[in-house]
Amino acid sequence: MQTAPPLSSVPTPAGGGSGALVVSIHDVSTVTRGRVDEMLRDLAEDGVSVTSLLVIPDHHHRGPIDQDSGFAPWLRAQVSAGHEAVLHGYYHLRPSKDGEGMATRVITSHYTAGEGEFHDPLFSEALELLRRGKEALSACGVPFRGFIAPAWLLGHEAERAVRSEGFAYTTRIGSVIDLENGLSFASRSMVYSVRAPWRRSVSLLWNEALFRGLRKAPLLRIGLHPPDWDYPSIRRHVLKCLRLAAANRKVTTYGEWLDQWRRSGHERGRP
Numbered sequence: 001m002q003t004a005p006p007l008s009s010v011p012t013p014a015g016g017g018s019g020a021l022v023v024s025i026h027d028v029s030t031v032t033r034g035r036v037d038e039m040l041r042d043l044a045e046d047g048v049s050v051t052s053l054l055v056i057p058d059h060h061h062r063g064p065i066d067q068d069s070g071f072a073p074w075l076r077a078q079v080s081a082g083h084e085a086v087l088h089g090y091y092h093l094r095p096s097k098d099g100e101g102m103a104t105r106v107i108t109s110h111y112t113a114g115e116g117e118f119h120d121p122l123f124s125e126a127l128e129l130l131r132r133g134k135e136a137l138s139a140c141g142v143p144f145r146g147f148i149a150p151a152w153l154l155g156h157e158a159e160r161a162v163r164s165e166g167f168a169y170t171t172r173i174g175s176v177i178d179l180e181n182g183l184s185f186a187s188r189s190m191v192y193s194v195r196a197p198w199r200r201s202v203s204l205l206w207n208e209a210l211f212r213g214l215r216k217a218p219l220l221r222i223g224l225h226p227p228d229w230d231y232p233s234i235r236r237h238v239l240k241c242l243r244l245a246a247a248n249r250k251v252t253t254y255g256e257w258l259d260q261w262r263r264s265g266h267e268r269g270r271p
């Protein structure tokens with residue numbers, strides 16, 4: 001579980017505007033495509049017909065997206081329908097390193113199940129992964145301009161590499177960052193933790209409280225993962241929140257939202 005931010009750090013809408021809703025589906029890959037299809041159908045039924053799809057080029061070394069004949073046409077069809085492709089790591093695995101301290105091991109192994117691939121790579125390592133990722137996603141024939149690190153763990157050197165590779169934006173769990181100028185928009189994402197029964201129980205309570213707390217926030221972010229759909233209680237909660245939110249918010253993608261934020265002169269975005 002993540003710790004709660006002070007809700008006062010979340011900007012409130014100016015002039016009572018109804019705000020935006022961005023749903024992101026993390027870990028879209030050749031391994032999860034069938035499940036993601038199911039999620040997209042359910043979301044569309046509840047008013048969410050566009051999402052940001054966070055694509056892993058070679059999920060746990062189990063299937064490169066540019067070597068799977070069905071993946072690229074599928075992704076192109078989603079993007080044509082209004083979804084956005086976003087680069088999300090490369091393998092989504094962090095290689096364990098010799099001599100690392102206990103704190104690092106706890107963060108990267110326990111908290112993220114060893115998936116913090118961009119938590120602490122060297123600049124050159126991050127650059128290499130990003131370049132290969134851009135190549136693989138480009139080979140699918142879709143436009144993309146965002147990079148979001150696995151588990152939102154983006155270390156300093158990795159962030160520098162993301163900027164130098166020309167990505168327009170990234171997100172963290174508590175913010176959306178315009179990489180052109182470093183401006184950060186405070187916005188806490190809802191996200192579910194489903195790995196153990198106690199996590200699921202706490203997650204439902206926490207996300208319900210967060211959803212209520214963010215009722216008037218200008219941007220509501222909901223981050224979903226394919227395993228969320230294994231649990232009916234989680235699925236029901238997500239869909240309930242989406243129905244309510246989609247009824248009076250503009251459903252959009254991170255890329256479109258960023259454009260709108262830029263047009264507004266990055267209002268309320270200064271850190």
Ligand SMILES: [Zn+2]
Pocket residue numbers: 026027088092149150151
């Ligand atoms: Zn992920």
